[in-house]
Amino acid sequence: MSCGSTSWEEQSGHVDDNDLELYLKYRLSGESISAIEAHLARCPACVDKLVEQDKCLWYLAELRGGEGERRKHPRLKTNQAASLQVLNPFSADVWDIQIVDVSTGGLRTHTSKPLLPDSLIRVRMQYSVECGDVRYCIPAEEGFNAGVRLHDYL
Ligand SMILES: [Zn+2]
Numbered sequence: 117m118s119c120g121s122t123s124w125e126e127q128s129g130h131v132d133d134n135d136l137e138l139y140l141k142y143r144l145s146g147e148s149i150s151a152i153e154a155h156l157a158r159c160p161a162c163v164d165k166l167v168e169q170d171k172c173l174w175y176l177a178e179l180r181g182g183e184g185e186r187r188k189h190p191r192l193k194t195n196q197a198a199s200l201q202v203l204n205p206f207s208a209d210v211w212d213i214q215i216v217d218v219s220t221g222g223l224r225t226h227t228s229k230p231l232l233p234d235s236l237i238r239v240r241m242q243y244s245v246e247c248g249d250v251r252y253c254i255p256a257e258e259g260f261n262a263g264v265r266l267h268d269y270l
Pocket of ligand 1: 129131155159161162
């Protein structure tokens with residue numbers, strides 16, 4: 117597992133690790149996001165790298181954490197609207213969702229479409245952006261409820 121940036125990948129026409137990290141963290145301009153999403157939509161290798169980058173950041177966050185002051189952002193509110201994007205399997209679609217409840221390290225969402233267990237997702241809420249993976253998804257009233265484990269590095 118490598119967290120360093122590799123310039124040969126940049127030259128080979130793939131997205132480099134640094135940009136994948138910024139993409140995960142939602143810290144790129146709209147133009148860069150469009151370029152990366154166009155590439156991810158047709159390059160499974162870079163989607164794999166995106167998944168690896170997420171694991172890497174999550175692992176480092178776990179190493180750094182554990183000593184109390186985990187959450188820098190305001191506590192997540194329940195029953196708030198949010199948006200969700202599935203990063204693996206990659207899709208550029210953004211869904212409007214509802215956060216049903218929040219627990220330590222996780223949340224439950226309400227979506228109109230089912231989410232695939234084990235998919236990597238990114239949720240944008242009022243005060244924060246979080247990546248996570250889908251633990252389960254079950255039918256609920258007028259849609260689906262999914263449990264998401266947050267990776268907590270943002
Ligand atoms: Zn690529």
